[in-house]
Amino acid sequence: MKIDKFLDGLTVGYDIPALPGMREEEIVTPCLAIDLDMLESNLKRMGDYTRTKGIKLRPHGKMHKSADIARLQHEIGNATGLCCQKVSEAEAFVRAGIDDILISNEVRHPVMIDRLARLSAGGARISVCVDELEAVAALDAAAGAHATTITCLVEYDCGGKRCGVISLTGLLDIAKAIGDAPNLSFGGIQAYHGTMQHIIEYEDRRAAALKSIQHANAAVEMLLVNGIRCPTVTGGGTGSYEFEASSRLYTELQCGSYAFMDVDYGRIEEEDGRRTQRFGNALFLLTTVMSTSRPGRAVCDAGLKVQSIDSGLPEIHGRENIAYVSASDEHGILTDPHGQLRVGDRLRLVPGHCDPTCNLHDWYVGTRHGRVETIWPVTARGKAF
C-alpha cells in the first residue's frame, strides 16, 4: 500500500473511487477493481512457468500501465525488466523506479528519439526496435548527443503484418548498420506476432505459432551465417507463450494480458478444446444499476467512457440470466428477462479487451475478501507519444 501516504485529502467520488479499508459495496462506480488474490496467482503462475522453462519474462507494461503491478511482477512473478510501446510510457515507468525497459516498437519522431536517448543517458537500461535502415542514423546521433549507448533490436515481421522488416537481406543490412554505429549496440531481434494470439482453436493457434517461430528461426540463422549472434530473441504473448517458450529459439517472453485476462483472451482454447482456465480474471469493471424503468431490461453506469469494446462487449461475472447487450457513452444496456435487477445492484464486468480499457482510468482499486486493500494509479494512462 505504498501510495496510502498520498491519499490524504483526496475525496471519494471526485478524485478517486475508493479509499483503503472501505467495503467493496462503498466503492463509487464505474471503476476498475483488481482481485488481488487472483492477480498474485496469475503472476506466480507465469513466474513458475518461465522459471521452469528457463526463459526470461519481460512483461508488457502497455497492458496494465501500472508501476505498482510492474514491481509486483518483479517481486513475485520472475520478471526481468518491462516492455513498453511508447517513450512516454517508458518515462513514466522509469520515474517510478523500473529501470530496464524495452520499447517493443519503432520510435521515429525526432522529439521522441531525443527523449529516448535522455532516458538512457539518465541511467536506465533502454532498448528499442528498428525496422528500417533510415532509423539507425537518427538513433545513433541522439545517443551520441547524450553520450549514451542505446541497445537496438531489429523487429522482424514473422507474420503479424504490422511493423517489422520483411526481407532477410533487409534484416541483415539493419543489423550490420546497428553493429557499425558507434553509439548503438545490437541486441538481437524482436519477432512478435500479435494477431495469432487471439486464434481461438488450439491447433490453429499452435500451427500459426510454429510457422511464426520458423520465420524467426530463419532470421536468426541467417544472421549467424553472417557472423552476427542474437543475444536476445524476444516475443510471445498470452495466447502463444508456451510455443515460444518451447522453441529453444526465443530467450524472452513479452506476455502482458496474463496478469488481468479479459473476455477476448478468455475465449482461447487449451489443447483439450476447453476455454483456457490457466489464468483467472483479476480485472473487473465495477458498475451499478441506475435505471430499471423498462421491464426486462436495466441500465448500468458503465459505457464507452470506461471501457473499450473493440474486441467485443463485456461479460457479467458470476451472474446467470443477465447480459450486457449494448454500450453508449455513459450507459450499458442489460437484458434481465426475470426482473432480477434493482437500482443500486452492483455488477462485476469482465472487460472485452483489457489494455485500452485500463487506458481510460486513473485508478485501480485493489480488493481482497470484500475490502479495499490498496489504490494504485494507472501510472502510464494516456501516454501515447
Next chain:
Amino acid sequence: MKIDKFLDGLTVGYDIPALPGMREEEIVTPCLAIDLDMLESNLKRMGDYTRTKGIKLRPHGKMHKSADIARLQHEIGNATGLCCQKVSEAEAFVRAGIDDILISNEVRHPVMIDRLARLSAGGARISVCVDELEAVAALDAAAGAHATTITCLVEYDCGGKRCGVISLTGLLDIAKAIGDAPNLSFGGIQAYHGTMQHIIEYEDRRAAALKSIQHANAAVEMLLVNGIRCPTVTGGGTGSYEFEASSRLYTELQCGSYAFMDVDYGRIEEEDGRRTQRFGNALFLLTTVMSTSRPGRAVCDAGLKVQSIDSGLPEIHGRENIAYVSASDEHGILTDPHGQLRVGDRLRLVPGHCDPTCNLHDWYVGTRHGRVETIWPVTARGKAF
C-alpha cells in the same frame, strides 16, 4: 489563449503535444487537433439557427469535455448553460466557471447525490433527471441537508429505450412527487432519443423524430391536463435538432457533436439524399507514419489508445487512395496501394466517434492557418462518476 500562462515549464512530448506558436508539422503525434476556424463556424451556425428558431441551446459538454469550448459556445454560439452526463463532469465545469448545468441523466449513488447537492449549494444552477419515484426522496433529502433547491426534470422515454419512465401514469406520479418535495423544483421533462440521431436516410430519421416528438407531446399534454406545466422540454441532438426545433414543443436543444463532427455523424443525409455538409470536421486525430516496411501498406501511430472505434474506423482527411483499415492498441494499419506514404508523413484522421475519442486525451491543440494558436485541456476527461 487563456491557458498560456500555465504552459511555462511543460515539455512538448512528455506533458503536452505542442506549444502555441509552433508550426503544425512540429506537433508531436498522436494527438487531437482542432481546426479553430471550422469550430467557430460550426458554433456560429448552430447559434444562428437556434436564434432564428427562438429555441434555447444547451450544448452537451459530454462531447468535448472542455471548459474553453463551453465558454466559446456561450460567447459566439448562442448557448445558455451546458449539459453534462455525470456529477463529476459538472464539478469540473463549475470549477471552470460554467454555472448553469443540466445533468441530462439519472444520479442514484448516494455519494454522488450528495455531491450534486453540494454543487447546487455552492451557487451553481443545477438540474438533474429522474426516471423512478424512489429517486425523489433521496434527492430531496440531500438538497435539504445542504439547504438548497435542486431542479428535477422527469426523463421520459420517447423511444430511445435507455433511461426514462415509459408510462404516462408513472411520469405523472414522479412529477407530482417532485412538486411536493420541499427541496426540489419541477423543471419539466427531458425527452431525448439517442439512437435515432444516427439513422442515415433523412426520411427515416425524420419519421423517427416525429414519432418521438409525438410521444413527448402526449407526455406534456397529460401533465397539463393534470394541472402541471412544463417550463422546459429538453432534448434533440445533432442528427435530429431541426425536427425538435420545429416542433413548437421543445424549449431547449442538447446538441453536442455539431461542434466537432465525426465519421458517424458525417454519414447522415440531408433532405436531398447527400451526406450532411451542415457542419464541418473541426476535430482531427493527428498521426504520423512510423513504418513502411511492407509494400502497399503503412503503419501509423494512432491506435486504440487514442481513439474509440465503437462506431467504425476513422477516415483519412483530404487524401486519396489511402485508407485506415485496422487498429491495434498503439498502431493503425493503412493501405497504400500506390506507395505514396513515407515514414514521417503526417495525416489527419477524422475520428469515427468524437465523444469517447476526446475522453482518451488530456489536450486539444487548437490550430489556425498551419500554426498552433492555443492548447486547451480536456477539462472533464475521465470524469465517469
